[in-house]
Amino acid sequence: MxxxxxxxxxxxxxxxxxxxxxxxxxxxxxxxxxxxxxxxxxxxxxxxxxxxxxxxxxxxxxxxxxxxxxxxxxxxxxxxxxxxxxLLEVGALDSDERVRIETMCQAAGRSLEGMLEEATTLLSGLSRCAGLVIAPKTDAAVKHIEFVHLGPGRALVVMVGATGVVENRVVEVPRGVPLSALAEATNYLNARLCDRTLDEAREAILDDLESDRSLLDDLSRKVVAAGLATWSDDKPGAALIVRGQGNLLTEVSAARDLERIRALFEVLETKEQVLRMLDLVIGAEGVQIFIGAENDLFTLAGCSLIVAPYQNSREEIVGAIGVVGPTRINYRRIVPLVDYTAKVIGRLLG
Structure with a gap:
């Protein structure tokens, strides 16, 4: 004892x-x-x-x-x-790994979702663990919004935030809607969203549409409503992206380990629980390491979590990226991977 x-x-x-x-x-x-x-x-x-x-x-x-x-x-x-x-002596990334991380993140252009997808997939592959990222809810002021025709009954909504980050959504619109209705919807929203967030403008816009004060024709009104509804469907708070869960299965060496990994999969599927991970890094500096019971999210799975926050151009923590794996995770290699990836994302968000 x-x-x-x-x-x-x-x-x-x-x-x-x-x-x-x-x-x-x-x-x-x-x-x-x-x-x-x-x-x-x-x-x-x-x-x-x-x-x-x-x-x-x-x-x-x-x-x-x-x-x-x-x-x-x-x-x-x-x-x-x-x-x-x-006793941990953190290793250093070689130049090839740094270039690869930079290139993969930049390949997504200014799409925040695409960049985070690429970063998470890459981090999972390099660490041979499950990569996960907390993507911030879009709450920046809108700089520009546009509807682009995709085909019968479908349009792409492109929204450019004040920070320059681009987000895309595919929406359903009335079949046969003319390009002029998409242009009218674009102009209408840009006039009302300038320097405001979607949340700030949504209620006023919907009230405007319902009271016939918008001066939009019926089809343009439906296009605007479809665009707003698409962003309204997002769950409050941040979004979770997880990649590479299969990597964890390659580390299983015993039935006990398999049960732990199964328990971890269940936790990762409980989105609301994992989103609490962001709270662990707000106010923290650099990479945070949580081992087993130190992190109540993964206690049952007997795993370790290595995570780092990333910031926007205003130096505000808006998300976190990291990896989760068995407690025998390669701390020496993964700590610098997570740290560098978080810094690259923050720099590209600026």
Whole structure:
């Protein structure tokens, strides 16, 4: 039974090295690490018996545990936290990875949704975990809005925000609607949305339409209503994009792990719960790491979350991007990936 916990800085050099090499090996293999394995890694020659004594002391301090009697040791969540805080040496991205992240994000142009999709997919592939991003609800002032004919009964609504971010929606319109009705709807909305958000203008516009003060013909009125309804269908708050859930299955090494991953999938499907992730990074600086029970969203799944906020041109935190994976996630590699991707998104939003 653990009665107290010694801070990592208070461990002697031998215990620190045993602990660091054990965690490094666990992150690489996901398997319990034995004393014989560690004895071959140490910078100073130590017998397996000596290492077992050190491991027993670390277990007593709550940093390690044995999954069963004859196995090696695994780090506890407390041990992983102490490793991340005190021993983690974050790697650096090479130039090819930085260029790839920049290129993929820029490929989406000024479409916020497209950029976040690309960034999440790329982050998932590079980390071999599930990538997720919190996309901000569109609440910036509208600079321009336009209806573009796509075909019978369909039009594209293109909205350019004051920050320059472009969002697109496909809407259903009356079949046979003439281009003149789309142009009239475009002019009508631009006159009323200039320097206002959709939320600010929606009620006044709908009231205008219902009271026949809009001077629009019937078809143009329906086009305007369809465009407003499309944005009204968005759920309040932020949106969630998740990519690469299948990557988590490749890390499964036991039935217990499979159950954890299944539990994680259930959490990821509960959109409202995961959107609370944004609250974890508001007011925080840089990358945040949540291990197991430290994040109540993923406690049941036994996973770790590495997440960083991104800002708009006004330096306001508007979203977050990160990865979720098993507690043996490669912290050294993934922390700089998440950090750089968040900075690229923020820069492109500016």
């Amino acid at each position: 653990v009665t107290h916990t010694t801070p990592l800085k208070d461990l002697d050099a031998r215990s620190r090295e045993v602990f660091q090499r054990l965690v490094d090996t666990f992150v690489e293999t996901g398997e319990p690490v034995g004393s014989r394995t560690l004895s071959r890694m140490m910078s100073v020659s130590l017998s397996p018996a000596t290492i077992r004594n050190v491991m027993a002391d670390l277990e007593h301090e709550g940093l390690l545990y044995a999954p069963h009697a004859s196995a090696g040791r695994l780090p506890t969540e407390l041990g992983l936290r102490m490793f991340v805080n005190g």
